[in-house]
Amino acid sequence: MRSYSETEAVDFVIVGTGAGGGTLAARLAEAGFSVIAMDAGPYWRPLEDFASDETHQEKLYWTDERIVDGEHPIKLGSNNSGKSVGGSTVHFAMVSLRFRPEHFKARTKLGYGADWPVDWREMWRYYAEVEDALKIAGPVRYPWGPHRGRYPYRAHPLNAAAEYLARGAEALGIDWTETPLATLSAPRGKAHPCVYRGFCVTGCSTNAKQSVLVTWLPRALAAGAEIRDLAMVGQIETKNGRVTGVQYHREGEWRFQPARNVIVAGYAIETPRLLLNSANGEFPNGLANSSGLVGKNLMVQLNQAVWGIVEDEVRSYKGPPSLAISEHWNYEDRGKDYFGGWSYMSQGPLPITWARTLSGGRGLWGQALIDEMARVNHSVGLKMVGEVLPDERNRVTLADECDQYGLRIPRVTFAFRDNEKAMIRHALDFMDQSLAATGATERWQESDDTCHLNGTARMGNDPATSVVNSDCRSWDIPNLWICDGSIFPTVGGVNPSLTIQAMACRTADRILLANHEAS
Amino acid sequence: MADRYPDYDVLAKSDTLSWNPVTRKVIAERMATAEPDILSPEQHATLRRLIERIVPQPDNRPPVNTVALLLHRIMANRPDGYRHHRLPPLREAWTIGLAAIDAEAQARHGQPFALLSNREADDLLRAIEASETQAEAWQDFPPALFWSWRLIPDIVSAYYAHPSAWSAMGFGGPASPRGYVRLLANRRDPWEAREEGNHHGA
Numbered sequence: 246m247r248s249y250s251e252t253e254a255v256d257f258v259i260v261g262t263g264a265g266g267g268t269l270a271a272r273l274a275e276a277g278f279s280v281i282a283m284d285a286g287p288y289w290r291p292l293e294d295f296a297s298d299e300t301h302q303e304k305l306y307w308t309d310e311r312i313v314d315g316e317h318p319i320k321l322g323s324n325n326s327g328k329s330v331g332g333s334t335v336h337f338a339m340v341s342l343r344f345r346p347e348h349f350k351a352r353t354k355l356g357y358g359a360d361w362p363v364d365w366r367e368m369w370r371y372y373a374e375v376e377d378a379l380k381i382a383g384p385v386r387y388p389w390g391p392h393r394g395r396y397p398y399r400a401h402p403l404n405a406a407a408e409y410l411a412r413g414a415e416a417l418g419i420d421w422t423e424t425p426l427a428t429l430s431a432p433r434g435k436a437h438p439c440v441y442r443g444f445c446v447t448g449c450s451t452n453a454k455q456s457v458l459v460t461w462l463p464r465a466l467a468a469g470a471e472i473r474d475l476a477m478v479g480q481i482e483t484k485n486g487r488v489t490g491v492q493y494h495r496e497g498e499w500r501f502q503p504a505r506n507v508i509v510a511g512y513a514i515e516t517p518r519l520l521l522n523s524a525n526g527e528f529p530n531g532l533a534n535s536s537g538l539v540g541k542n543l544m545v546q547l548n549q550a551v552w553g554i555v556e557d558e559v560r561s562y563k564g565p566p567s568l569a570i571s572e573h574w575n576y577e578d579r580g581k582d583y584f585g586g587w588s589y590m591s592q593g594p595l596p597i598t599w600a601r602t603l604s605g606g607r608g609l610w611g612q613a614l615i616d617e618m619a620r621v622n623h624s625v626g627l628k629m630v631g632e633v634l635p636d637e638r639n640r641v642t643l644a645d646e647c648d649q650y651g652l653r654i655p656r657v658t659f660a661f662r663d664n665e666k667a668m669i670r671h672a673l674d675f676m677d678q679s680l681a682a683t684g685a686t687e688r689w690q691e692s693d694d695t696c697h698l699n700g701t702a703r704m705g706n707d708p709a710t711s712v713v714n715s716d717c718r719s720w721d722i723p724n725l726w727i728c729d730g731s732i733f734p735t736v737g738g739v740n741p742s743l744t745i746q747a748m749a750c751r752t753a754d755r756i757l758l759a760n761h762e763a764s
Numbered sequence: 765m766a767d768r769y770p771d772y773d774v775l776a777k778s779d780t781l782s783w784n785p786v787t788r789k790v791i792a793e794r795m796a797t798a799e800p801d802i803l804s805p806e807q808h809a810t811l812r813r814l815i816e817r818i819v820p821q822p823d824n825r826p827p828v829n830t831v832a833l834l835l836h837r838i839m840a841n842r843p844d845g846y847r848h849h850r851l852p853p854l855r856e857a858w859t860i861g862l863a864a865i866d867a868e869a870q871a872r873h874g875q876p877f878a879l880l881s882n883r884e885a886d887d888l889l890r891a892i893e894a895s896e897t898q899a900e901a902w903q904d905f906p907p908a909l910f911w912s913w914r915l916i917p918d919i920v921s922a923y924y925a926h927p928s929a930w931s932a933m934g935f936g937g938p939a940s941p942r943g944y945v946r947l948l949a950n951r952r953d954p955w956e957a958r959e960e961g962n963h964h965g966a
């Protein structure tokens with residue numbers, strides 16, 4: 246790996262190496278820029294470092310202290326963010342979906358939320374680029390939305406849990422399909438196809454998973470980028486209205502790396518935290534914050550589920566957890582008493598996750614818990630990924646406490662509003678009908694889970710109502726960019742990582758274009 | 765309930781392709797984890813009794829060292845990445861919580877929690893779960909939040925980190941580099957658990 250010195254400014258320091266930062270590191274280095282991508286987490290070698298074990302693999306998660314409050318304080322940890330080179334994609338579930346086109350213009354086309362300052366057709370070209378870069382395994386024909394090309398790799402086979410989704414959907418007369426997944430269904434170079442071991446959300450120890458760690462980052466290195474791991478950025482410095490570099494903590498000391506441009510890609514809690522923690526004399530309210538919107542409009546996604554018991558041995562621990570999906574309610578607006586969309590997928594919880602679900606969601610403990618756990622091989626479930634509307638009251642601010650680096654920790658405030666509650670009611674009812682149609686009995690509803698983090702530095706066309714412009718460049722500071730889950734004006738009813746990577750590819754092209762025009 | 769997988773032991777696979785070297789190492793270390801001496805004898809007894817009630821040991825299998833695993837977690841005091849604004853950090857929450865459980869037992873029965881009958885202990889736990897406690901000790905320490913954000917998740921996570929618990933639920937266990945071939949309903953690979961009374965598969 247190339248390494249840059251601290252005495253000379255590089256073209257770009259990227260903070261975070263996940264879906265946004267890792268993708269940009271590759272694309273910008275390939276375009277000839279000098280790039281250092283820093284990450285607070287370690288650079289893992291999955292083949293040697295990853296155990297098949299939920300507890301041990303907690304080492305991948307962002308578990309630094311965060312305070313959660315509001316009417317529905319959100320449970321972060323394993324379920325929401327990673328602290329590893331490769332970001333949250335190292336332990337993500339690989340579901341790789343495109344936004345419904347209208348969801349990019351939710352305000353003007355559907356009457357809620359905010360518009361994205363980009364055209365869906367352009368985004369669809371970038372989706373295709375990312376799908377090819379990750380060799381997404383998907384169905385031959387995708388049932389919803391405008392025509393899309395073939396997925397690069399063939400779809401994975403269904404496991405029993407996925408067959409239950411398919412049977413339920415068919416009984417209710419709606420479409421379903423094999424989930425487009427970022428794990429190999431055929432060999433790729435030295436990487437073997439997925440072996441269906443089912444530990445995906447604790448990290449893939451075979452490298453079949455096409456995370457940022459095994460896709461974009463090798464490309465970034467090959468193009469001369471430096472990945473500086475275990476480097477926690479605490480402050481972005483500015484002078485005369487421009488950023489000059491970053492203060493970061495590595496090997497026990499604070500250091501300074503000068504840079505001509507800084508891109509923040511720390512995900513929707515750490516990104517606003519860093520911008521707020523970087524407040525200085527020039528920018529007393531934090532960087533890029535003239536709109537006052539940094540940290541606001543935090544959107545998780547609804548992750549409620551319905552579970553039941555069947556005669557069949559399902560053994561849902563085998564294979565990626567979500568092999569089948571229905572996006573029906575992302576594309577169908579009739580029959581809803583709320584705004585927005587949702588999809589739902591089959592499930593395959595590992596033991597600790599399942600024990601926490603049964604004890605937390607159903608209040609089981611003692612022998613009742615042990616006995617129910619013993620029936621796991623006969624349990625099936627459907628889980629939604631549902632749209633949360635932007636709301637300024639859901640937000641990330643700074644708490645008074647400090648972390649191990651001496652930096653103020655984030656406070657995350659969240660509540661579901663009426664729209665979310667109505668969507669949850671509809672989704673739980675629909676998923677219950679779907680499970681019932683397959684003969685599942687003893688059905689119950691898990692009503693309070695959430696996933697994903699977006700929206701705390703939204704993009705837009707107006708500096709008064711957004712933090713970055715359509716190029717992901719901050720309105721206030723011309724050489725400061727934000728490119729990760731935070732820039733989403735709305736979240737739609739699909740998992741976000743494909744959109745984040747597509748936006749990062751687009752941002753790289755916009756930077757290149759601006760650079761050509763300037764020179 | 766009778767063990768559904770009486771002839772299954774996930775550890776039998778530990779020397780096969782299902783377990784990579786790092787998995788073997790972390791599981792062996794976990795099973796050998798002893799109880800560190802970090803609590804007072806009274807608190808230690810309270811924790812032991814609490815764990816017995818929340819996660820009873822499996823029948824006819826090596827016991828799960830839940831107490832040791834949880835004590836290590838309390839000792840490490842490593843955050844989980846989200847702390848309810850009304851609860852203190854992990855170690856402090858457990859120290860206050862164990863004292864409060866004992867105080868509740870004293871208030872109700874004039875005895876420490878460790879000496880309560882099963883029924884008394886369970887009734888007391890249900891009161892914590894429902895925020896219907898009597899002792900002063902809960903004044904600034906919300907019982908139902910301690911229950912759902914700390915007590916239950918920490919205990920069940922420790923218990924279900926142990927191979928005995930995996931075997932009893934017929935979980936395939938560690939699976940790398942070898943995963944699975946048969947994914948359909950009622951099909952299992954030869955290295956998966958056979959369910960008693962169920963003649964499907966393999």
Ligand SMILES: Cc1cc2nc3c(=O)[nH]c(=O)nc-3n(C[C@H](O)[C@H](O)[C@H](O)COP(=O)(O)OP(=O)(O)OC[C@H]3O[C@@H](n4cnc5c(N)ncnc54)[C@H](O)[C@@H]3O)c2cc1C
Pocket residue numbers: 260261262263264265266283284285286323324325326327328329330331332333334336337338339340341342446476477478479510511512513515516519697698728729730731740741742743745
């Ligand atoms: C369990 C789980 C399952 C998921 N499943 C899916 C799925 O199936 N499909 C999907 O599309 N999405 C999924 N997601 C979500 C997806 O992983 C994220 O949306 C995506 O990775 C976010 O990209 P990002 O670039 O914004 O941040 P991340 O990928 O989280 O990367 C941010 C990186 O920045 C680093 N960082 C943060 N602050 C600093 C700092 N100050 N200094 C240095 N480094 C810093 C972090 O260590 C981290 O590595 C899942 C997430 C989780 C946790």
Ligand code: SF4
Pocket residue numbers: 428438439440441442443444445446448449450451452453454564565943
């Ligand atoms: S099921 Fe496939 S993607 Fe998931 S961890 Fe296993 S090999 Fe990796």
